[in-house]
Amino acid sequence: MAGQIAREKVAQTVREAMNTAPILDIHTHLYPPSFGGLLLWGVDELLTYHYLIAELFRAKPETTYDKFWKLGKTKQADMIWDALFIANSPVSEACRGVLTSLSRLGIDVSGRDLGRIRKWFAAQTVEGYVDKVFELSGVSAVVMTNNPFDDEEKPVWDAKPKIDKRFIPALRIDNLLNDWPGAQKKLAAWGYKVETALTKQTLEEIRRFLNEWADRMKPAYMAASLPPSFAYPEDSSRGIILDECVLAVAKQRGLPVGLMIGVKKLVNPDLRLAGDSLGKMDISALERLCLSNPRVRFLITLLSRENQHELCIVARKFANLTPFGCWWFLNNPSIIREMTAERIETLGLSCIPQHSDARVLDQLIYKWTHSRAVVGDVLAQKYEDMAATGWLPTRAEIERDVRKIVGGGLLNRY
Ligand code: RAT
Numbered sequence: 001m002a003g004q005i006a007r008e009k010v011a012q013t014v015r016e017a018m019n020t021a022p023i024l025d026i027h028t029h030l031y032p033p034s035f036g037g038l039l040l041w042g043v044d045e046l047l048t049y050h051y052l053i054a055e056l057f058r059a060k061p062e063t064t065y066d067k068f069w070k071l072g073k074t075k076q077a078d079m080i081w082d083a084l085f086i087a088n089s090p091v092s093e094a095c096r097g098v099l100t101s102l103s104r105l106g107i108d109v110s111g112r113d114l115g116r117i118r119k120w121f122a123a124q125t126v127e128g129y130v131d132k133v134f135e136l137s138g139v140s141a142v143v144m145t146n147n148p149f150d151d152e153e154k155p156v157w158d159a160k161p162k163i164d165k166r167f168i169p170a171l172r173i174d175n176l177l178n179d180w181p182g183a184q185k186k187l188a189a190w191g192y193k194v195e196t197a198l199t200k201q202t203l204e205e206i207r208r209f210l211n212e213w214a215d216r217m218k219p220a221y222m223a224a225s226l227p228p229s230f231a232y233p234e235d236s237s238r239g240i241i242l243d244e245c246v247l248a249v250a251k252q253r254g255l256p257v258g259l260m261i262g263v264k265k266l267v268n269p270d271l272r273l274a275g276d277s278l279g280k281m282d283i284s285a286l287e288r289l290c291l292s293n294p295r296v297r298f299l300i301t302l303l304s305r306e307n308q309h310e311l312c313i314v315a316r317k318f319a320n321l322t323p324f325g326c327w328w329f330l331n332n333p334s335i336i337r338e339m340t341a342e343r344i345e346t347l348g349l350s351c352i353p354q355h356s357d358a359r360v361l362d363q364l365i366y367k368w369t370h371s372r373a374v375v376g377d378v379l380a381q382k383y384e385d386m387a388a389t390g391w392l393p394t395r396a397e398i399e400r401d402v403r404k405i406v407g408g409g410l411l412n413r414y
Pocket residue numbers: 029145225260273328357359
């Protein structure tokens with residue numbers, strides 16, 4: 001066939017395709033500049049990422065939580081810099097990430113001079129910086145996390161912000177599924193006729209709420225994070241709201257549902273956002289969910305490494321399940337390598353290998369630099385193995401495949 005690549009060039013072509021493919025990052029916590037203070041960026045935000053806060057208390061166990069939380073952001077960042085970058089070498093994935101972002105921005109990190117780095121950031125404008133980060137990371141668009149129950153975020157939506165097209169909304173509904181009594185109070189205050197008891201009218205009003213926010217946000221999907229104990233079906237407020245409201249609206253609107261399962265919230269409350277842990281779920285809940293709802297498209301990521309093989313196998317049984325990303329504690333090169341190989345071997349090109357979960361804009365640079373390298377390596381090996389049979393791919397075929405898995409080809413609408 002015309003255009004086939006010589007066997008010895010296959011791996012390199014795959015790596016090139018992976019390094020240059022525009023990424024659609026399907027789960028982040030980033031916002032456009034029109035969302036004001038919700039968009040985090042710059043070195044102090046990078047240093048105070050909750051992954052690094054957890055590491056600080058290990059490196060400096062004498063630090064009291066109270067003392068740390070009372071400090072301002074700059075002082076917190078100073079403390080993390082001193083403990084994790086100066087007193088120890090920054091070899092963890094989260095530390096390395098800060099350095100990758102800075103160095104790809106053209107900042108010389110070898111001087112270990114935080115003052116100079118801060119000066120560099122002070123000279124940036126937010127709009128210019130957003131363009132710079134998208135360009136450097138090769139990301140074409142990011143899916144946000146948009147929670148109407150968030151007291152900071154809701155007023156922004158109420159003011160009808162202009163949204164930069166590179167930021168795609170996602171309707172986050174954890175409060176409905178994980179804290180119905182709390183959500184009920186807010187819904188009632190906003191004028192929905194809801195009671196704590198899940199009456200017919202209450203369920204109707206929850207659907208109205210979801211539909212109104214879906215009209216408003218035009219989200220790529222609805223999403224929630226769930227505990228390892230997630231069960232389906234379940235006679236609980238979560239089970240009822242999921243079936244009668246979330247899945248009903250998803251079916252009616254053709255809206256995918258993203259479930260991120262396996263988080264144990266606040267096992268150490270003093271660590272705040274850094275205090276969550278993980279657990280293994282019972283995978284048969286997913287089997288029943290996909291079986292009972294064949295018309296709903298599920299985007300699934302699980303937090304426990306022990307669940308990953310099972311997830312691949314369930315995905316083989318149900319075409320309405322798309323596994324995505326190496327989430328949070330799995331977002332480390334050694335585990336990304338293992339999970340990506342497992343997924344390609346069992347599912348071929350019908351999975352989304354990675355998302356960034358970036359909370360700070362600058363993290364797009366490191367998370368994608370690191371992930372492109374590992375996913376590219378694994379893919380290169382898989383194409384080499386295929387080529388060893390004599391099935392030589394063309395560059396166009398490789399680029400098509402890579403675009404599909406990292407460029408949003410597996411997300412319905414984008
Ligand atoms: O990865 C993270 O930063 C976590 O804190 C969570 O945000 C998680 O990804 C989520 O979306 O719930």
